Amino acid sequence: MYKIKEGMLSWLLHKITGVAIVAYLIIHIWSMAKMSKGPEAFNAVIETYKTTLFRAGEVLLLGAILFHGLNGFRLILAEFTAWASKRHKLLIYLTYVLAVVLFIIGGWFMWRAEG
Amino acid sequence: MSSRGSQAWLFQRVTAVLIFLLLGTHVFLYHYLMGPANWGYDILGFGAADLAKIKADPNLMKYYSLAKVFANPMWKVFDVTLITVGTYHGFYGIKAIIDDWVTHNGWRAIGNWVTYLIGFIIWVIGVVAVISFTPKLY
Amino acid sequence: MQVTVEVFRYDPDTDESRFDTFIKEVDPKDRVLDVMMAIKDEDDGTIAFRKSCAHGVCGSCAMEINGLNRLACQVLIQDLKSKRIHIRPIKGMKVLRDLIVDMEAFFAGLEKVKPYFIPGEPAPAAEYHQSVKDRAVFDETTKCIMCGSCTTSCPSFRWFNREFVGPAAFVKAHRFIFDSRDGGNEERLGVLDDKNGLWRCHSIYNCTDACPREIDITKAIGDLKRYTVIHR
Numbered sequence: 001m002y003k004i005k006e007g008m009l010s011w012l013l014h015k016i017t018g019v020a021i022v023a024y025l026i027i028h029i030w031s032m033a034k035m036s037k038g039p040e041a042f043n044a045v046i047e048t049y050k051t052t053l054f055r056a057g058e059v060l061l062l063g064a065i066l067f068h069g070l071n072g073f074r075l076i077l078a079e080f081t082a083w084a085s086k087r088h089k090l091l092i093y094l095t096y097v098l099a100v101v102l103f104i105i106g107g108w109f110m111w112r113a114e115g
Numbered sequence: 116m117s118s119r120g121s122q123a124w125l126f127q128r129v130t131a132v133l134i135f136l137l138l139g140t141h142v143f144l145y146h147y148l149m150g151p152a153n154w155g156y157d158i159l160g161f162g163a164a165d166l167a168k169i170k171a172d173p174n175l176m177k178y179y180s181l182a183k184v185f186a187n188p189m190w191k192v193f194d195v196t197l198i199t200v201g202t203y204h205g206f207y208g209i210k211a212i213i214d215d216w217v218t219h220n221g222w223r224a225i226g227n228w229v230t231y232l233i234g235f236i237i238w239v240i241g242v243v244a245v246i247s248f249t250p251k252l253y
Numbered sequence: 254m255q256v257t258v259e260v261f262r263y264d265p266d267t268d269e270s271r272f273d274t275f276i277k278e279v280d281p282k283d284r285v286l287d288v289m290m291a292i293k294d295e296d297d298g299t300i301a302f303r304k305s306c307a308h309g310v311c312g313s314c315a316m317e318i319n320g321l322n323r324l325a326c327q328v329l330i331q332d333l334k335s336k337r338i339h340i341r342p343i344k345g346m347k348v349l350r351d352l353i354v355d356m357e358a359f360f361a362g363l364e365k366v367k368p369y370f371i372p373g374e375p376a377p378a379a380e381y382h383q384s385v386k387d388r389a390v391f392d393e394t395t396k397c398i399m400c401g402s403c404t405t406s407c408p409s410f411r412w413f414n415r416e417f418v419g420p421a422a423f424v425k426a427h428r429f430i431f432d433s434r435d436g437g438n439e440e441r442l443g444v445l446d447d448k449n450g451l452w453r454c455h456s457i458y459n460c461t462d463a464c465p466r467e468i469d470i471t472k473a474i475g476d477l478k479r480y481t482v483i484h485r
């Protein structure tokens with residue numbers, strides 16, 4: 001099998017996280033449309049948001065958004081500047097480290113918060 | 116000026132930057148200030164009547180702060196912009212994946228149109244919900 | 254030291270493929286090509302692979318060695334950091350025999366971008382002039398030896414789309430588009446700004462990692478993307 005190098009791993013992750021975020025976007029807009037019908041509908045949807053499953057999903061979503069955003073930023077830099085293209089491996093590792101650190105911090109706050 | 120991809124490429128990057136700015140504001144406002152931070156009361160200037168209602172049902176806090184936010188049409192414009200930019204970027208991304216991974220011409224065309232259709236429906240649902248939202252304030 | 258060499262074999266007459274294993278005594282400073290030649294001389298004379306210069310200039314010995322596209326004549330055994338050497342033909346193209354592939358799809362991509370000088374209007378009366386600075390712009394992309402390592406390492410080519418013109422063609426396009434003397438950019442832009450052109454590149458960097466000439470291919474493609482967006 002051809003070796004999966006840094007750039008290829010990031011590309012695959014970018015696609016996977018992208019699809020995951022679009023899936024959430026559909027759910028989010030859908031439920032937002034329901035919530036806008038009034039206080040009762042709002043509360044009903046909020047109750048489903050409070051389930052453990054949904055909250056775990058939201059924490060994972062944070063991870064997906066962090067990676068997708070950071071990697072997207074790196075790609076823009078790489079495609080627009082020779083400086084970033086020359087250092088693509090370093091910058092890729094930087095996106096991994098930043099994504100993990102921010103995920104742990106952000107995820108902890110999200111999980112602890114009252115929803 | 117017949118372009119077969121260059122504008123789409125540029126657009127995907129421009130929308131990415133826009134999403135970064137808009138989503139940052141969106142998350143900070145809706146999911147932090149009005150959520151865990153509970154600063155909505157002060158920022159939105161709730162009166163004693165609101166506070167009494169909210170005490171009875173904490174979830175209402177979010178609803179009322181949302182309602183107050185949407186009383187200002189500027190935030191409706193903001194949300195419609197975010198939904199538009201977000202659905203474009205997201206569904207164009209799905210189309211780009213289909214372009215790559217679906218190698219059969221016919222299936223690819225079908226996949227593209229289904230993606231456009233779902234994207235459009237989601238966009239309409241979102242925009243209609245935001246525009247038609249008439250906050251029932253106390 | 255002793256190494257285990259696994260070589261991909263394909264016989265077009267029987268349409269059968271397999272891996273043959275050879276145990277060879279080698280010097281760590283031997284190149285993979287040396288080992289291949291030793292196998293051909295001492296063990297199995299029927300193994301077929303391309304090679305010519307043996308010095309990394311002709312570009313004919315590109316193969317997938319331990320999961321990465323490289324020139325067999327450039328890689329030292331010690332640099333593989335492995336006692337197992339797994340060799341197979343570059344991917345995405347039809348195997349003709351053993352390690353020899355049909356390079357047609359690769360050259361078809363190259364031809365599309367018109368990899369030759371197209372005079373601008375009006376052509377100077379005598380010789381063309383070019384400043385050192387203008388020459389430096391495309392210096393790196395003149396170094397390509399058309400080995401095919403880049404294009405066949407790219408998933409956009411070998412997984413999805415053999416019509417994709419591919420990184421090597423972009424390197425050639427870069428070499429002429431950014432040449433101040435050349436006047437054929439309009440003709441090339443049509444090929445680049447196309448569903449089989451630049452936009453199939455997702456900056457995966459497999460090509461840059463594979464190039465034996467150490468051309469920063471993804472950077473060159475980035476230059477082309479920006480150029481195309483501005484000029485279309």
Ligand code: SF4
Pocket residue numbers: 312396397398399400401402403404420421424463464465466467468470
């Ligand atoms: S750009 Fe590099 S890897 Fe690609 S064909 Fe030329 S020399 Fe080979």
Ligand code: FES
Pocket residue numbers: 303304305306307308309310311312313314315324325326327
């Ligand atoms: S034999 Fe010429 S490049 Fe390897």
